[in-house]
Amino acid sequence: MPERTTLSSWVRGMVLAIELEGLDGRALFAELGLDYAALDDPDARFPQDDMTRLWQLAVQRSGNPAIALNIARVHTPAFPVVGYALMSSRNLAEGFERLERYQRIIAEGADLSFRRQPEGCLFSVQVHGDRLQPARQSAECSLASLIGLVRWITGRQIRPLEVQLAGEPPRDVTPYAALFEAPLKFGQTHCAMLFSHADMDAPLPTANAELARLHDRFAGEYLARFESSRFSHQTRQVLCRLLPQGEPKREAVAEALHLSERTLQRRLQEEGSSYQQLLDDTRRELAQQYLATPHMTLLEIAYLLGFSEPSNFFRAFRRWFGVTPGEYRERGAR
Template identity: 30%
Template sequence: MTEGRRAAVGTGYCIFASRVGATLRHLESLGLDAPVLLRGSGLTASDVDGGDDPRVVDAGALLRVYENAVAQSGRADLGLCYGEAAGVTEYGPIGYAMLSAATDLQAVNLALTFQRLYYGTMARMSLHHEQGRGLIRIDEALPGTTGRRFFLEMLLAGFLRFNHALVGSQTQLLELRLAYPEPDYGARYPQLFGCPVRFAAATTELVFDTGILARALPNSDEITARACERVCRELLAEFDRGEPMAARVRRMLAECAGPAPSMAEVARALGCHERTLHRRLRDESSNFQQLKDEVARDRALLQLRDPGRSVNTVARDLGFDSPSNFRRAVRRWTGFTPQEWRRRWRAGGGARVSKADSVPGMPVWN
């Protein structure tokens, strides 16, 4: 067994293997060694060579590559460096579709529609309005610290660079909110993004003037845009076909704004019988209740990041019949009380699920 095949990490999130390959090539261009980057990822170079096979893999492999990259480079801020250096080709067909769009808003909508092609189900990006300002929110519940921060930094710095290429001028952000504590190199953020930066926010958000969305793009080309969008739709269908059933059900549950649907409702949405869904989840060593528990855990910990929400409010909003039951659930998930977990997260040490007290079957990040 090769070095890359050992210690694969399961997160429940998925990504195209070709994206891991693209990341390796970019990191190699920054002077890093690909075999070292793949150590512990569960993948080998042939798995991610970008061939014709649209293979979908667990995103834990990519998080491991990020961690290895930081360790190999000795630069904790490597995610920012990666995003700063990312060109249009980094984004594949989505990037070319966005470049060919008529307006910045059309380009943003393309990015939202096809976001799974770039970072799979690792995060969910959405566009909002807040008091007359635009806001792009990145919702995620990724495990770990180093790989997660690299991922978010890469997205944010890459967004800034790519939007510059889109509109032909530097994008002026109004505020950047980051859902992780300030790192040692925190002073780099306002220098790079040119706006006030708030760390340890409840969610990661880019705030900007909505006027930029109406701006006509200099490289607009309707024929090219349609052709690229067609390719993106074909690739998205390939991703959905390759996504494991457990990951697909988990994504459906996570995207549901109201009460969690029943197994029968999810089966209907997937176009299969409830027994078929049960069997396919069992074949993947999973089950519907486990996935519901994972999503409930992620939602609880995401809401606990917000210091403006009391523990009792979070418990009520998540449907727990009493705050005490919610406290017991959080302790079972993390090994800490809600208040302790919140303090540790804001201090930089509470983003992990405790190995000793994790729920059976839930991913644990070492």
């Protein structure tokens, strides 16, 4: 299965955020064996697991677990066409819908979701790795970048109604409170921001329907070329959405992708995967992420992964990791 990758322009933004902490980005790349010169190649991409290693090293060197929040001060577009498409949208809601549509161009490891709810509009991000569990800074970087971008575009100090953050609260939450200026909820399964409908529906000063259509065309063409060889990630996104409803049947996934079951299986085989392998891999990765959230019970995790019986989840988990879910969680807590 192809490893998830991140576009060089987004990685450049990460490096700028790290360097704002006083670190030497070039030296960190050299230590990790990464190609610093590739940051200047607009088509270059970096493996998601290498981005996890970069965040881990940056936190270790700086001693600042909130280092990813620095990206709110960086206004380098993660992917110019996507950034311009957002800016030319009628309002932020339309811009966020475009961001969700084209996110895979920027980073395959991140699943973005924008949903209207009665209490407000929820923008959420969930990051996945290949061999390594993603650093919490990856998702926090996305939220920080977005809040900085919307304030810059609108010229207003937009404040979320609520910010949800994965993992336990850090010792010092001051940087989070200072940036988001909103109620913070730690210990969530993924990161998200809840915005008011009024903020999302207010006209953007940069709106331009003709430019929005032009950027849609460019981004759509790029995404079509990119997805032609990255179909497994698209299938994985559907699985993540369907799993809480029970084990997804191949037929339901094919229908969600507007394909026949035969075409689904053929396209996965072309990428060296299969439906059952992808389902198993997706469950394994989500299990790791859910177990890192202390307040989630093993029963809740089993059902979120689509297992009809907890015993089926325990058997699968022992096959994946050689230990029980409880033992795995205890090891992570040490």
